[in-house]
Amino acid sequence: MKSLQNINDLNSQPVSGGVLVNNIEKRYGSKKDIITALQGISFEVNKGELFGIIGPDGAGKTSLFRILATLLLADGGTATVDGLDVVKDYKQIRQRVGYMPGKFSLYPDLTVQENLEFFATVFKTSIKENYDLVKDIYSQIEPFKHRKAGKLSGGMKQKLALSCALIHRPSVLLLDEPTTGVDAVSRKEFWEMLKRLKEQEITILVSTPYMDEASLCDRIALIQSGKLLSVNTPGGVVKAFGKKLVAVKSENMLELLNDLKRFENIENAYPFGAYHHAVMKNGDAKEVENYLIKTGRKFELKNVEPDIEDCFIALMREPNE
Amino acid sequence: MSNDKVITADRLTKKFGGFTAVDTISFDVYKGEIFGFLGANGAGKTTAMKMLSGLSKPTAGTASVAGFDVYRENEMIKKNIGYMSQKFSLYEDLTVKENIRFYAGIYGMTNKFIKEKSGLILKELHLDSEADRLVKSLPLGWKQKLAFSVAIFHEPQIVFLDEPTGGVDPVTRREFWSMIYQAAASGITVFVTTHYMDEAEYCNRVSIMVDGRIDALDTPQQLKKSFNAVSMDEVFLKLARKAIRTAD
Numbered sequence: 001m002k003s004l005q006n007i008n009d010l011n012s013q014p015v016s017g018g019v020l021v022n023n024i025e026k027r028y029g030s031k032k033d034i035i036t037a038l039q040g041i042s043f044e045v046n047k048g049e050l051f052g053i054i055g056p057d058g059a060g061k062t063s064l065f066r067i068l069a070t071l072l073l074a075d076g077g078t079a080t081v082d083g084l085d086v087v088k089d090y091k092q093i094r095q096r097v098g099y100m101p102g103k104f105s106l107y108p109d110l111t112v113q114e115n116l117e118f119f120a121t122v123f124k125t126s127i128k129e130n131y132d133l134v135k136d137i138y139s140q141i142e143p144f145k146h147r148k149a150g151k152l153s154g155g156m157k158q159k160l161a162l163s164c165a166l167i168h169r170p171s172v173l174l175l176d177e178p179t180t181g182v183d184a185v186s187r188k189e190f191w192e193m194l195k196r197l198k199e200q201e202i203t204i205l206v207s208t209p210y211m212d213e214a215s216l217c218d219r220i221a222l223i224q225s226g227k228l229l230s231v232n233t234p235g236g237v238v239k240a241f242g243k244k245l246v247a248v249k250s251e252n253m254l255e256l257l258n259d260l261k262r263f264e265n266i267e268n269a270y271p272f273g274a275y276h277h278a279v280m281k282n283g284d285a286k287e288v289e290n291y292l293i294k295t296g297r298k299f300e301l302k303n304v305e306p307d308i309e310d311c312f313i314a315l316m317r318e319p320n321e
Numbered sequence: 322m323s324n325d326k327v328i329t330a331d332r333l334t335k336k337f338g339g340f341t342a343v344d345t346i347s348f349d350v351y352k353g354e355i356f357g358f359l360g361a362n363g364a365g366k367t368t369a370m371k372m373l374s375g376l377s378k379p380t381a382g383t384a385s386v387a388g389f390d391v392y393r394e395n396e397m398i399k400k401n402i403g404y405m406s407q408k409f410s411l412y413e414d415l416t417v418k419e420n421i422r423f424y425a426g427i428y429g430m431t432n433k434f435i436k437e438k439s440g441l442i443l444k445e446l447h448l449d450s451e452a453d454r455l456v457k458s459l460p461l462g463w464k465q466k467l468a469f470s471v472a473i474f475h476e477p478q479i480v481f482l483d484e485p486t487g488g489v490d491p492v493t494r495r496e497f498w499s500m501i502y503q504a505a506a507s508g509i510t511v512f513v514t515t516h517y518m519d520e521a522e523y524c525n526r527v528s529i530m531v532d533g534r535i536d537a538l539d540t541p542q543q544l545k546k547s548f549n550a551v552s553m554d555e556v557f558l559k560l561a562r563k564a565i566r567t568a569d
Binding site: 056058059155184254270272309317 | 360361362363458460461462484487488489490491492493495498502516517518519522523541542552553554557558561562564
């Protein structure tokens with residue numbers, strides 16, 4: 001009986017290096033004012049995967065990361081990181097994860113190099129020993145290694161924080177909103193760095209409120225109000241959209257939007273950059289064209305593939321079960 | 322949108338010691354226009370906005386905002402503009418109603434006006450039943466929409482919005498922009514910064530700052546044409562990649 005139990009245990013263990021989240025719940029506050037941050041969420045991240053948690057502020061991303069980093073206790077459910085339990089094995093997990101919190105948390109009064117040395121020493125290693133791992137990122141800020149961390153620009157702080165999270169060669173990286181408030185150029189650079197890190201077989205969990213970053217992940221979890229809306233590959237999420245989408249533009253975009261909203265074959269219409277997107281109940285661009293011709297307005301339209309933001313909007317509209 | 326200029330900046334410059342944060346920028350913004358003010362981190366956006374809102378004296382150049390001179394009449398500028406940012410907008414420990422009263426009071430609105438307009442705004446935002454709730458207990462999207470209503474409560478000529486939609490969900494982000502359109506249609510000029518490039522498309526005109534200069538200023542359509550780009554994202558990247566400086 002006992003040996004059978006062990007076999008079952010083995011089967012339920014995730015592949016070493018991954019992350020397993022099982023029905024995790026988190027609530028804050030007391031009796032009267034309870035805020036539910038996580039409403040029982042479950043997903044699995046494979047070893048070496050670049051996994052994105054995509055959702056707006058207040059969705060529960062930071063609570064989830066803090067639970068996985070063993071800095072916060074869940075109110076329900078279980079989770080393992082690298083095969084280790086976040087409650088029982090927290091000490092071992094701390095040796096193996098690299099955590100980059102959403103808020104800049106390095107020592108502003110230490111220099112760039114001192115910060116990195118400090119984190120290396122805490123984990124009983126040295127910059128020299130793991131230089132190959134951080135080289136790609138650290139070499140970009142090395143010219144400023146004698147500058148105090150508090151005096152760095154946003155993009156440079158972010159590179160230093162990532163170097164510090166990596167210096168002990170973690171098997172799992174937890175990056176909580178590393179690109180929030182960072183401009184489009186620095187955001188693109190950061191994702192290029194992550195792609196190269198993936199080749200080192202580090203499992204990376206990264207959260208972001210920017211929907212356009214989803215396509216850069218192997219798989220994504222869409223999260224809103226403490227609930228997962230979907231877990232899939234970016235391509236899989238788009239495929240599951242399951243409806244025709246039409247992009248339309250015209251001189252007066254405000255009136256166009258109202259016209260689109262009035263058309264019974266359209267389920268939802270909303271601005272989307274230079275165009276409006278219309279989610280079709282029936283038909284496609286042809287129906288919209290016929291309808292808009294009757295309004296007498298000049299317009300331009302085309303059938304388009306949905307992107308992650310279209311999918312997120314559609315999932316947000318689905319009634320709760 | 323009309324031809325009345327509500328902001329004019331002429332060779333406006335700000336130096337901090339030997340560092341030129343804003344480098345001889347010139348532009349006009351018209352009444353009722355939605356003017357997108359883009360640039361990478363460190364390009365000089367915040368410094369420029371501080372000068373335009375009367376909080377920081379320029380080193381050189383001239384500018385007038387809402388008809389007032391940025392050197393001599395900065396107190397008048399403050400009375401005639403509204404301001405909202407993602408980081409700071411409302412007092413978390415005051416209720417919805419108290420926040421409205423507080424800001425309206427600061428701008429010298431009468432009790433009668435405050436009472437009438439509060440009711441109207443709360444109804445529009447569907448917040449009537451939440452008037453006595455502490456702001457900290459509201460979802461972020463509601464907070465940002467309320468903050469915007471508060472910023473234009475005193476009916477300013479211009480409202481400055483500094484990354485108003487950062488971190489907001491895609492549905493609320495669009496509701497927020499529909500409020501911006503309404504404000505612009507009522508004659509309020511909207512001066513807005515954002516990191517979301519799809520929002521750049523919603524502006525009447527967009528300026529892009531690089532290393533303290535304005536390197537491009539036009540309608541989104543014309544910018545895409547000039548830079549031979551399919552999206553504003555591409556225009557932005559083409560320009561911002563030329564930046565030399567990296568300071569924040």
